Amino acid sequence: MDRAPGAAGPARVDATGWGWRHAGRRRAALQGIDLRIHPGERVLLLGPSGSGKSTLLHALAGVLGGDDEGEHHGRLLLDGRAPAEARGRAGLVLQDPDSQVILARVGDDVAFGCENLGIPRDETWSRVREAIDAVGLDLPLDHPTSRLSGGQKQRMALAGAIAMRPGLLLLDEPTANLDPVGVAEVREAVARVLDRTGATLVVVEHRVDVWLDLVDRVVILGADGRLLADGPPSVVLDARREALAAAGVWVPGVPLEVPEATDAAAPGAGPAISTESLGIGRPRGAVLHEGLDLVVPDASSTVLTGPNGAGKSTLALTLGGLLAPRAGRVVAAPRIARGIGDAPVRWRSRELLSRIGTVFQEPEHQFVASTVRDEVAVAPRALGLAPAVVDARVDEVLQRLRLDHLAAANPFTLSGGEARRLTVGAVLATRPSAVILDEPTFGQDRLGWVELVRLLHELVNEGTTLLSVTHDAAFIASLGGHRIRLDAQASVAAAAAGRDGRA
């Protein structure tokens, strides 16, 4: 094993007829991969969900596991050695910012890889400072990692990887869970790191436009886990644009077939939910905002935007009757409250169901049943509907959201797009007058995105009031008929609809 501290220089990848089958799966995740990546090349790896992109990245990082995790065919070499034997030659950054924070302080976290490689203490700290500087993380070494934003966490993970001086940088959807500011931060940091180190890059990402300027080669994997295309970005993307879009990849230049936002609320349509001098905050937490006077118009779509940490989710939960106001009031219009008092937080859990539904950011937080079918049936049953009515509603929702073939599956085993559809479906089953969604498009591929946005348009057309917390510019363009912007300070500006008013 080569662990010489200065063994830098870009790495080379050679795959010959390589394939991998996870233990317990019938189908190979990857097969017959022939791929040569020259030192210093920058590769964007694309493919539909389940095409084995992450598997290839994990294999190159040497973390795929031993024979008990699965079996491989052919050869995969990093600088002529098996990747697991070449620890430190590849640095890997994963998608979820929260799950890859290892230690409590920024400096310690970045130093972790160097320690494991046996780098002497003085050199470790000089590398740590250099890496933190390279990713533009302008923070003291003892800064608590729990106080970092998502973009900062991803840059810290990048710093931890490059402090090991890897010849190959592997990024597995590093920006999928970030807001636009975080995406830009991470992209800039990667560009700076590559300019300084000249390392070979392999990045997996659904959003092609983020990385297009940075890569000089695009490799596409097919749904069957085989190599589909390989070449310069312009050539490959031009030839495969439509096919990639159909496979869920966000290719630039393919129009999204969804309606544009209009000021759909008819004149005179009153508020569905409004606030009077509302103060928001988590129980026992700090008050995040005071004096909010907002209106969510009836039977139309409103988006709630603003920087990270401004309290958007807290506001959404308060409007949805799940968190108590810290001051002031949330008022539900009579059409929504239907005779049980106008403060949603006073309603009983069961009374919320047909009035205001909330879709949480993490699907796993709201799953309560062991099958998809039961998951959709939970709320109608809680309403006390007759079994026949419950069955009819569940069938209708499953069919509408194309989940009927998954009726017996466990919700926790669904893909990201399916899980999102299920969370929306589970809320729709009780036909609430208003639906509040928290970051509904986070981590969605193009197919899941288009499907969700179309569904939400249908709901608005049927008279449902929508409020979505979002950072997603395309989502805002399609569903931002009304816009509420929540800034970090205690001030709120409600922007009217309009092309120029885009946040």
Add this chain to the structure above:
Amino acid sequence: MSTVDLADATTSVPTLRFVDRVNPATRLAAAMVLTTPLLLTVDWVSAAIALGIQLVLFALAGVTPGLLVRRTWPILVAAPLAGISMLLYGRPSGTVYWEFWLAKVTDGSIQLAIAVTLRVLAIGLPAALLFLRVDPTDLADGLAQVWRLPARFVLGALAATRLVGLFVEDWRAMSLARRARGIGDHGAVRRASTMAFALLVLAIRRGSKLATAMEARGFGADAPRTWARPSTVGAPDAVLVAIAAAVAAAAIAGAVWAGTFHPVWA
């Protein structure tokens, strides 16, 4: 998204003279040396001697009465509660002062109540105060570098503590989601069980991602590891352990001399 900040617990605490210069792993050792002998006997003399000396020593280290109450109030509340239960239900002997159904206050139970109250304080206070400013990372460094516990085990446990804050957030979000799903009104037990299952799934997912991230940074390889943060022991460490041993010895000797020493096995 805010997570529970374990680091916050240590930032707002005032410094302690001398104790702060001692390696956290040594503080763990000192707490064990001090309290283990006190677990071996149930008499009021040894506990009173130990507690008296401890209070003087911690006052010298800079523990003010206000700080004592703020940081150890659960122990201050628990100790008399333990005493009261002994007072009412401890083994009766001697004069009976008051009796009601199963409760009986006697000479013996009064003595036992005082002994138990003092003992909970004498064991609980030093444990809490010695660890007032211990950062989990520093403790792990000490356990791995000074005590030579396996790095794999210590660092794995340390990284797992990062996830605890996330689980607290998960639990809160899941409780709100239960209300939104229409099952927040009744059946708290059933609700908690669905939440516990979901938390388990999330914990396994987060844990395996964290393990992958750590492995990708070379963790778990057989090669020797270096430590970016030195964790050393010196004269203050030896002194603290010696003080702990001396306090324990004085307490036991005092009890033997007073004739109250009563080992739990006798």
